[in-house]
Amino acid sequence: MEFFKRLFSRSGSQGIQVPPIPDGPLGLGKGVIVNIDPGLKLLLDGTSTVSIPVVQQAFAQGVIDLGQSNWLTRLYLDDQDYWLQVHSTGSRDGQVEALVLFNYQDSQAVHSNAELARIAGPQSKIGLPTVEHEGKTYQREWGESDGQTDLVEFVERVSNPNESYEVKHLAMLYTRDIGLTGRKELLLYSVEEDLEGAVSVSTSLGVTLFTTDLQTI
Numbered sequence: 001m002e003f004f005k006r007l008f009s010r011s012g013s014q015g016i017q018v019p020p021i022p023d024g025p026l027g028l029g030k031g032v033i034v035n036i037d038p039g040l041k042l043l044l045d046g047t048s049t050v051s052i053p054v055v056q057q058a059f060a061q062g063v064i065d066l067g068q069s070n071w072l073t074r075l076y077l078d079d080q081d082y083w084l085q086v087h088s089t090g091s092r093d094g095q096v097e098a099l100v101l102f103n104y105q106d107s108q109a110v111h112s113n114a115e116l117a118r119i120a121g122p123q124s125k126i127g128l129p130t131v132e133h134e135g136k137t138y139q140r141e142w143g144e145s146d147g148q149t150d151l152v153e154f155v156e157r158v159s160n161p162n163e164s165y166e167v168k169h170l171a172m173l174y175t176r177d178i179g180l181t182g183r184k185e186l187l188l189y190s191v192e193e194d195l196e197g198a199v200s201v202s203t204s205l206g207v208t209l210f211t212t213d214l215q216t217i
Helices: 002-007 040-044 113-120
Strands: 033-036 056-067 070-077 082-089 095-110 130-133 136-140 152-159 164-180 183-193 199-209 214-216
Touching: 040 164, 040 199, 095 113, 095 183, 113 183, 113 199, 130 164, 136 183
Parallel strands: none
Antiparallel strands: 033 056, 033 214, 056 070, 056 152, 070 082, 082 095, 095 199, 130 136, 136 164, 152 164, 164 183, 183 199
8 A cells, every 4th residue: 555655654745834743642643653452353353354453653643623622633554554543522632532443445546527426426335325345334424314425524634754734535434333342343435635636535444442452652
């Protein structure tokens, strides 16, 4: 997934710079060492295809202000197949509402509006109440329409050791029950536009973590 390493580590790129981002909830921030309990691999065996990385360092951090004191903090690990997301309320380093480990599944570059409509627009499955992915059914989490609903728009402030900048997203989240108490599998589709205006559609598959599953150094 070299595309994602380029997207979130764009040294020398041009665009509007935003202030560097301080560390957020659970001590997460660029440069930290992340260790996820390897015992989760056995727990998830047979219930989810999400894989657990070995100990990793974070090369970039992203922050999304959802409004009404809700925040998403994203930590992009050195192995670009993996990233973490924390939903917090109050201040960004406040109450942790959800912690998710994501695996990147796929990315498709988009070169025209017609192609975007086919991949992630009205001609696609994204935004419908349910979707099928790799033979499993997921329920839509965002939107109340009986039919296809609009993707959710937000802006992510990204910081790496070289610079800070913004990435625009149009996204839709789905979940399914995997039969483990307190854990769900998440399917996230996101249309992403980088500083140069290049557009792609990414697919990520994640699983809910407990804070006790995560250690940072």
